[in-house]
Amino acid sequence: MEPESSKSPQVLTIHDQPEAPSGMAPWTWSELFPDADYRFNFQFKRGLISSFYQPSARGSLALRERARLLTHHRADCLAWLPSSEGAIADAHQVFADLGLVPNPNASNPTESLLALGQSLEADLILLQITENQPVVIAGVACFPTGWSLPAKLGRSLLGVHHEVPELNEELGSRIHRFLSGLKPETSWERANWGLAATSQLNLNPSTFFPRLTAETPLEEIYVRVETQSLTLLPTSAAILFGIRIHLTPLLSLWSHSELRQRIQRALRTLPPALADYKGLTSIRAKLIEY
Helix, strand or coil: CCCCCHHHHHHHHCCCCCCCCCCCCCCCEEEEEEECCCCHHHHHCCEEEHHHCCCCCCCCHHHHHHHHHHHHCCCHHEEEEEHHHHHHHHHHHHHHHHHCCCCCCCHHHHHHHHHHHHHHHCCCEEEEEEEEEEEEEEEECCCCCCCCCHHHHEHHHHHHHCCCCCCCHHHHHHHHHHHHHHEEEEEEEEEEEEEEECCCCCCCCCCCCCCCCCCCCHHHHHEEEEEEEEECCCCCCEEEEEEEEEEEEHHHHCCCHHHHHHHHHHHHHCCCCHHHCCCCHHHHHHHHHH
């Protein structure tokens, strides 16, 4: 498969303060990298669905890439189970009511997901509570970070998170309680971070992309931030999980000494198994010592 284009990243810029990156509101760098040892982030902020999914200043680039992927690599990006038809229609209507996507016209689930995937910059995953467990039932994911939507279809959230070392043990019960208490119209938002050796938005495992190594130059490393939104759909009671990707060159943050020290502390205290999962083991020592 050909390498994906690296000409369409959403790159955050740092203005007067490193705490105020453009396009990542309401999250600040000091919240993503607190002055503390690494721990899983379970902090959520209340937001608006309309705000989370609004187009960004560089959104046209991302939408062109999404359209290309959904045309040429649709099987990697779009998937749904027969039981998800009502939830997909529900999601389509919510975004149509917000004026963010075209109105549904008795389209089938694939056409609805295509409309969502081509109109919104965010990836969308639909979950349904089944036998007291959230299960992945549908979605359109053009810009995953090292995972594949078809591979997760039909799996419970516990099963999906089993791949992340220590996550279920530390947060599994809290995540389940939180999802069980979601209400329509409110967007509950969180953010997490990783590092990548590329500005590509699409990091599907089936796609060639450069991995971090001890030899990766710092100028080629990006902080890859996922901002996420969770809300309950009003008719189907499915959970809508939105993911947006923001990329910032690491060196643009490295010049702020306090922020650099916080990033280094997070890397230093990251559990070894989690560092492996995030692809950071080979580069970690270099960044801690830099």
